[in-house]
Amino acid sequence: MTLLRIELVTIGDELLLGYTIDSNAAYIARTLAEIGVQVVRRATVGDDVDAIAAALRDALDRTGAVITTGGLGPTADDRTRTAIASVFGRILRRDDVLVARMEERFRALGRPMPPNNVVQAMVPEGARVLQNRHGTAPGLWLEDARGRWVAVLPGVPREMRGMVNDTLLPILRERAGADGAVVLSRTLRTTGIGESALAELLGPDGGDTVDGVPLAYLPGWAGVDLRLTVRGLPHDQATHTLDHAAAKLYARAGRYIYGEGDADLADVVLALCRARGLHIATAESCTGGMLGARITAIPGSSDVYVGGVVAYDNRIKEQLLDVPAELLRTEGAVSEAVAKRMASGVCARLGTEIGVAITGIAGPGGGTPEKPVGTVWTAVHVDGAAHAVGRRYVGDREEIRQRSAQAALDMIR
Amino acid sequence: MTLLRIELVTIGDELLLGYTIDSNAAYIARTLAEIGVQVVRRATVGDDVDAIAAALRDALDRTGAVITTGGLGPTADDRTRTAIASVFGRILRRDDVLVARMEERFRALGRPMPPNNVVQAMVPEGARVLQNRHGTAPGLWLEDARGRWVAVLPGVPREMRGMVNDTLLPILRERAGADGAVVLSRTLRTTGIGESALAELLGPDGGDTVDGVPLAYLPGWAGVDLRLTVRGLPHDQATHTLDHAAAKLYARAGRYIYGEGDADLADVVLALCRARGLHIATAESCTGGMLGARITAIPGSSDVYVGGVVAYDNRIKEQLLDVPAELLRTEGAVSEAVAKRMASGVCARLGTEIGVAITGIAGPGGGTPEKPVGTVWTAVHVDGAAHAVGRRYVGDREEIRQRSAQAALDMIR
Numbered sequence: 001m002t003l004l005r006i007e008l009v010t011i012g013d014e015l016l017l018g019y020t021i022d023s024n025a026a027y028i029a030r031t032l033a034e035i036g037v038q039v040v041r042r043a044t045v046g047d048d049v050d051a052i053a054a055a056l057r058d059a060l061d062r063t064g065a066v067i068t069t070g071g072l073g074p075t076a077d078d079r080t081r082t083a084i085a086s087v088f089g090r091i092l093r094r095d096d097v098l099v100a101r102m103e104e105r106f107r108a109l110g111r112p113m114p115p116n117n118v119v120q121a122m123v124p125e126g127a128r129v130l131q132n133r134h135g136t137a138p139g140l141w142l143e144d145a146r147g148r149w150v151a152v153l154p155g156v157p158r159e160m161r162g163m164v165n166d167t168l169l170p171i172l173r174e175r176a177g178a179d180g181a182v183v184l185s186r187t188l189r190t191t192g193i194g195e196s197a198l199a200e201l202l203g204p205d206g207g208d209t210v211d212g213v214p215l216a217y218l219p220g221w222a223g224v225d226l227r228l229t230v231r232g233l234p235h236d237q238a239t240h241t242l243d244h245a246a247a248k249l250y251a252r253a254g255r256y257i258y259g260e261g262d263a264d265l266a267d268v269v270l271a272l273c274r275a276r277g278l279h280i281a282t283a284e285s286c287t288g289g290m291l292g293a294r295i296t297a298i299p300g301s302s303d304v305y306v307g308g309v310v311a312y313d314n315r316i317k318e319q320l321l322d323v324p325a326e327l328l329r330t331e332g333a334v335s336e337a338v339a340k341r342m343a344s345g346v347c348a349r350l351g352t353e354i355g356v357a358i359t360g361i362a363g364p365g366g367g368t369p370e371k372p373v374g375t376v377w378t379a380v381h382v383d384g385a386a387h388a389v390g391r392r393y394v395g396d397r398e399e400i401r402q403r404s405a406q407a408a409l410d411m412i413r
Numbered sequence: 414m415t416l417l418r419i420e421l422v423t424i425g426d427e428l429l430l431g432y433t434i435d436s437n438a439a440y441i442a443r444t445l446a447e448i449g450v451q452v453v454r455r456a457t458v459g460d461d462v463d464a465i466a467a468a469l470r471d472a473l474d475r476t477g478a479v480i481t482t483g484g485l486g487p488t489a490d491d492r493t494r495t496a497i498a499s500v501f502g503r504i505l506r507r508d509d510v511l512v513a514r515m516e517e518r519f520r521a522l523g524r525p526m527p528p529n530n531v532v533q534a535m536v537p538e539g540a541r542v543l544q545n546r547h548g549t550a551p552g553l554w555l556e557d558a559r560g561r562w563v564a565v566l567p568g569v570p571r572e573m574r575g576m577v578n579d580t581l582l583p584i585l586r587e588r589a590g591a592d593g594a595v596v597l598s599r600t601l602r603t604t605g606i607g608e609s610a611l612a613e614l615l616g617p618d619g620g621d622t623v624d625g626v627p628l629a630y631l632p633g634w635a636g637v638d639l640r641l642t643v644r645g646l647p648h649d650q651a652t653h654t655l656d657h658a659a660a661k662l663y664a665r666a667g668r669y670i671y672g673e674g675d676a677d678l679a680d681v682v683l684a685l686c687r688a689r690g691l692h693i694a695t696a697e698s699c700t701g702g703m704l705g706a707r708i709t710a711i712p713g714s715s716d717v718y719v720g721g722v723v724a725y726d727n728r729i730k731e732q733l734l735d736v737p738a739e740l741l742r743t744e745g746a747v748s749e750a751v752a753k754r755m756a757s758g759v760c761a762r763l764g765t766e767i768g769v770a771i772t773g774i775a776g777p778g779g780g781t782p783e784k785p786v787g788t789v790w791t792a793v794h795v796d797g798a799a800h801a802v803g804r805r806y807v808g809d810r811e812e813i814r815q816r817s818a819q820a821a822l823d824m825i826r
């Protein structure tokens with residue numbers, strides 16, 4: 001089984017100087033992998049005709065199939081068209097149909113077209129123009145007599161994505177070969193368990209493969225993602241192999257798995273509560289509103305989430321959450337007892353079935369030997385009683401806060 | 414004036430497959446630019462000895478100076494050591510001092526060293542070992558008889574950064590040449606004004622340069638950043654030129670500039686309030702706690718920020734913020750009157766000098782012809798009176814929420 005191998009050339013001073021992170025490259029690699037096209041090398045060059053041309057020549061000589069992004073804008077910075085015309089030995093000609101289409105686009109926006117933009121209608125002889133639904137810069141497809149090709153895409157992520165999906169995928173799907181071999185992945189998201197404990201759970205061999213399918217551990221603040229990857233099989237067979245391997249992971253670690261792909265634990269929790277007709281209120285101290293923000297990031301959260309109290313100062317914990325001043329004094333704000341009272345207090349005040357509370361020390365200051373930075377209590381009030389869990393997280397302030405919000409959501413689940 | 418030109422080779426299947434975005438490359442480019450080292454090309458290859466070796470050979474032939482990241486881990490995936498030894502024609506030897514140091518590191522963590530890790534102590538003959546304060550994989554520096562060199566860094570961002578700062582910068586600073594030419598940038602952060610309005614304000618030529626210094630407009634949800642870049646001047650002269658150009662930007666657009674570099678508007682607002690002894694409380698609807706989370710992301714925010722109410726449901730706006738039910742019914746939750754009452758209500762309830770409120774329609778649902786998605790009212794209560802501003806933001810749900818929180822902070826400012 002062979003996969004179609006291509007190279008990627010991303011163009012722009014911004015990328016090279018490090019002011020922009022190259023997210024286009026990742027998007028293209030992931031999207032093409034699903035139809036069996038494998039990016040085997042990537043080069044990044046600045047807005048310089050010679051550098052672009054050299055990178056294109058190298059990639060064409062090596063692999064014969066190249067996608068470029070960037071360098072198609074109307075300003076003098078953008079030199080991809082000139083470079084590609086020179087590599088293929090073609091003349092750049094003005095495409096009057098494109099000019100008319102661009103003028104129309106600007107008319108619709110109620111603005112005159114800046115004269116600069118005509119540059120975007122310069123097309124190398126024999127090139128196929130790829131439509132851009134989201135912007136003025138059209139893409140290009142060039143092929144030489146030996147069948148070597150370059151697809152030229154804009155650098156603006158939205159325009160690039162549109163063109164990949166509308167135009168490039170259909171073209172490449174045809175070329176990816178009749179055997180239809182693909183690279184397919186499936187990611188299972190876990191939380192509440194560390195990487196090494198998970199590896200122990202998953203197998204005597206440390207769980208590096210499942211039935212021969214390579215397994216990668218990807219830890220982050222949301223938990224450890226488990227990624228299975230199959231290469232070089234036809235789509236059906238790859239899916240089948242992944243399903244089998246995933247089933248084993250579910251059997252061994254199912255209780256830690258909250259979703260797949262880019263599933264968000266907040267979304268999962270909202271769906272569970274919605275199905276049971278339950279409502280949630282939040283009481284946050286060290287996370288300062290982050291848990292509420294995560295929940296409300298999900299469209300439609302309003303039928304489950306009613307709101308909450310950010311009780312950053314202890315006075316607010318007393319006034320709005322009815323935590324006794326005495327308790328704050330004797331136990332401290334970061335304690336099991338206070339976390340429970342916060343959860344119960346917000347339930348009572350906001351009239352919900354579920355109340356969830358977070359109180360902790362996110363650092364960098366505020367730690368003590370008994371309660372070091374990273375100490376966090378999360379509590380959930382449900383069915384008339386509050387339950388709390390104390391943990392110690394590592395990481396910086398933001399990471400501790402993110403892990404705390406995730407742990408609170410996991411408690412609700 | 415010449416700058417030291419180098420190439421970057423980033424290594425890893427994860428990068429090539431697009432599962433990891435290459436933030437190391439951006440960090441290295443930005444950090445080295447400040448000492449006059451310019452990254453002129455970047456290549457990314459997978460964990461494959463031949464591909465790594467080919468990329469290294471190309472880069473050495475072209476530029477003669479290469480930094481690699483990744484492929485130094487203990488697993489069989491990591492092949493950088495083998496590739497680099499083959500390119501330089503050196504034998505890999507086990508470095509017993511390194512083995513001892515690694516064993517000690519694991520002892521300190523209270524764990525036995527996995528046998529795999531010994532691979533990390535394999536060093537090509539004649540290579541200089543670069544210490545890794547943050548992990549077990551040491552870096553390498555290899556140089557050939559013609560003075561061509563490769564610096565090999567780990568791929569884990571924290572380890573890579575430590576090694577760049579501890580070891581690589583001092584080495585490269587010496588090589589960057591006696592003339593000391595640098596690439597220097599200065600970024601001024603604006604908010605509350607669009608890109609085109611800003612360009613008009615900054616000059617008759619659209620503000621593409623300021624006194625000959627190129628000016629880039631970088632729009633985002635936080636506002637439009639203005640970046641000035643000077644290349645190929647000695648450090649002193651570059652700083653002087655940037656200072657002059659920045660002064661012009663301040664003179665023309667100063668009221669929109671809230672900081673420089675990676676300044677955070679929340680930090681700026683906290684400092685202003687702290688200096689005046691003022692306290693802030695937040696009342697959030699569509700942002701669901703995001704504004705509180707942004708403020709409390711700043712260490713030490715507790716002396717200014719006391720907390721807030723997330724009033725996602727209208728009932729909470731009535732109960733905890735004393736917004737009259739009548740007003741919610743006649744004006745709607747997303748209105749000037751409700752925003753003002755929320756700001757005043759949270760001030761009164763939480764006993765602060767400043768109350769800030771956000772209510773809006775973040776979408777994707779909930780829009781009407783009169784109040785389309787993106788309609789957001791922000792209000793600030795201060796000195797006994799509330800002021801509100803209504804805006805319509807474009808973008809997706811998350812972007813509208815982020816822009817709303819930023820606008821609320823800007824109102825406080």
